[in-house]
Amino acid sequence: MPSRSSSNQTDQGSDISATQSTSLAAGDDTPLTPSPLISVDDSVLQFYITTFCPHYRNRNVLESAIAFMREHEAPRHLLLAYVYGLRSRLQSNPEDQVEAQSHLGRGTNILWNRLQTDDLASSDANIQAVLLLIAYTADFGQPSEVRVHTDALRTMIDQRGGLDAFGHNPVLQQQLWAIEHSREIHLTFDCEQSCQNALRFPGDLRLCTGTETA
């Protein structure tokens, strides 16, 4: 066996990213050399975005939301937990399941620490994290725990003064509006009527206070 020399030279520089995206698009059998530009986490996110429901129209909202999630530590881990959880289910890959659990644990720990120590416990990032926790729990976790997270979210929104107070962060506000009508496997989003996926909470999730039915 030849010694491990530096056979994957990187002096092709900018060619690497071009080759990478071409091969992703064409799906050819170019050898998979890990590019320093695309991490494993990025590739699973890419997988999720490219396989997202074709009925969903607001691609800009989806991509902006994912960008916001990635900027903040707790939401980033919970986003990755969701995406690994989905790929694990679709491809029955036990390694993805391990990744999902690992990110879920880290994201949840960071979130609870922030909730106890932050001056602004109901920050946009923390609310985003709870939204992701609701989506993960409903789709891949224990559905019986959804109510705990929903109650937390409702309290946080009340502390901020209601859904109207999120006009400065339209992408987060959009998710808050959408979560009641969200679809399975759609992260925190709803979809068109023609969508094949079931409603995640068929008529039994109320975020806004005052509309509860006993």
Ligand SMILES: [Zn+2]
């Ligand atoms: Zn859909």
